[in-house]
Amino acid sequence: MTSPRSNQKVLRVNGALARDIGLAIVSGKLRPGHVLDGEIEASSERSVSRTTYREAIRILGAKGLLTSRPRTGTRVSDIAEWNLLDPDVLSWMFSKIPRPELIHGVFELRTVVEPAAASLAATRRKQHHLDRMRQALDDMTRYTLNAPEGREADKAFHAALLGATGNPFIVSLINGVTAAVDALTQFKQRLARITRDPVPDHLRVYDAIAAKDQEAARSAMIELIRLAVLDMPVKQRPKPL
DSSP states (O other): OOOHHHHHHHHHHHHHHHHHHHHHHHTTSSOTTOBOOOHHHHHHHTTOOHHHHHHHHHHHHHTTSEEEETTTEEEEOOGGGSOTTSHHHHHHHTTSOOOHHHHHHHHHHHHHHHHHHHHHHHHHOOHHHHHHHHHHHHHHHHHOTTSHHHHHHHHHHHHHHHHTTOOHHHHTTHHHHHHHHHHHHHHHHHHSOOOSOOHHHHHHHHHHHHTTOHHHHHHHHHHHHHHHHHTSOGGGOOOOO
């Protein structure tokens, strides 16, 4: 019988291999249409078992980065097929300096989704949503975005806001939107330390939602995102949204 520890080790190896190949894809080292080596050759070259290699390919296929078909082999997918809101894909893209259109696209997504979500949340939120947002604000203040705990709190704030809309389709975006928020924050921090305190921006959103003021909630979220754009170094700052 395989021990839990052995299973965890296998999962770590599978994930590490998937990450290595995923990074090569999102960085452009492996371009769309590129055909990967066969399973036997590729697993031998990477010194892993065929099972491990196969599982890594399966992981990347589920994220839309690879397409496997009989006879034609495994190919790198076009970016239009990638699951861009997958937390791993976002993390891999922003581990380097991504293409300008990707940075712009993430901010544009936030500008489309989050102000509307804040407006809905202002009319539909329950007390437990406000409690989660308030706790997240307290933790952001305590730890700051320079610490992992502070970034987790930032994600928790945006997750609670989206959850407060009560719309199942918007709720389904929680993992993607919070991963985008976190990827942008960590990306900015690698380029330059964030000195501006974003908590007051979040607090204005919270206050408007707590007051059930739809327009104020929408406006506060638009301003929060605008300031987040300005936090970007000038060279990586997207064009005005």
